[in-house]
Amino acid sequence: MLDRLARMDRRVIYAVVFLSLSIPLIWPIGLGVSVGPETQKLYDIIESLPSGSAVIVSMDTSPGGYGELASGTTALLNHMARKGLRVIGMGFFDTGPSLLETAFGGSEFRNKEYGKDYVNLGYLAGGETAIAAMARDIPGSFPRDYRGNVTSSLPIMEGIKSVRDVALIVTISSGTPGVPEWIRQVGDPMKVPIATVLVAVNVPNMTPYIQAGQLKGMIPSMKGAAGYESLMGVRGLGTAGMDAQSVSHLVILAFVILGNVVHLASKKPGVSKGGVR
């Protein structure tokens, strides 16, 4: 039995994980959702901003990362739309602006007026250097928006010269440039609050910035999105995916334990060595 387990085809594990994700998606269980303190902080910041405040949403991710960040981004944009905030979108990944268009289209901003309530300024090449340049002169760094309009002519840009004129910056982040670059060039030197919607892989690395107060809030992956949705009192993509996430974690946990048991048992004499093929 142990020998057969040790030689189990890895595709069996894939199939079980696939089922553990699919079944709860199709037939939801309704497991509870907890709200992390960093997610609560970001929610509270958005709640505290007066209507009409300008915020920057920077789409610093690629399609590979956005799959994980879509639910959190949608929840956050919906909250901003309901609060009547002006959202200035931009991206420091070349794929960022087109993803931002998708994000605006999938949120309540699709019912708002482009150029007045929200704008997509497009992509600026140069990574961290570009962030530093943009921070001091937003219209100068983006003379035209993603749709070809002259940026300075848009009503949303009235009174917006540098990042000091915005109330909050949120980076939708999965790599570099991301949270550290924004904190280094904007958050700390210019004293502008930075928050993030972050891929789970980066959460342990970015948590020290929360601890030090350099990062004001965070929506970590789908779990954070589900928490944010529960704060807003809505059931969105994050909440819908949490049953699948929890069940799949239990399955992986079971496989980790099983793998260790088989590994330890295979060390005993009489049981052949093996491994997952």
Added chain:
Amino acid sequence: MQISTDLGVWIAAIATIGIISFAFKDNPLYRLVENVYVGVSAGHAIVLGWINIRDKAIEPMIQKGDWSLLVPVILGVLLYTRYSKKLSWLSRFPLALLVGIGTGLAIRGTIGSQIVSQINGTLLPLNSANNILIVLGTLGVLTYFFFSVEHRGALKSVSTFGRYVMMVSFGAAFGSTVMGRMALFIGRLQFLYSNWLGIIK
């Protein structure tokens, strides 16, 4: 159940299945989708690069007469001299400028944000379990990487504690990675079951 009639949704669904199919076995559909993705990404980057040059250099020069922008344009063109054996030395000038500006900016920010502020964030009152863990953990890990003295006696105990703290951190990082990968897969499954097949709302 209402299957989508949108061509774009079908293309995205077939591409998703093509990529996921690699988990079962390498196959022609996977390779086709992979190559299309690489091609589309490269084309997208070229178009955006051109828009950047057009909006931030060519238009201001021609329409506003801002000819100072010719300097960065020439420096940018010099980068391509790398393809010529005779002229490749010219590419060092823009490269040196890029490295110098990038390093200068990063160092300026790093000292304040990632050294001073992070040290400040660790100077905590020892009045809660969290704070005690943070302070002891930081001291333990720093001791682990202190190689000037042999780790013996009390120093070894602190260093070992630092090693355990790092192991917990690696475990958290692995757990987060699993969570992230599952979230990615859930996102694609939600797309397949909702937007494509219409099984779930």
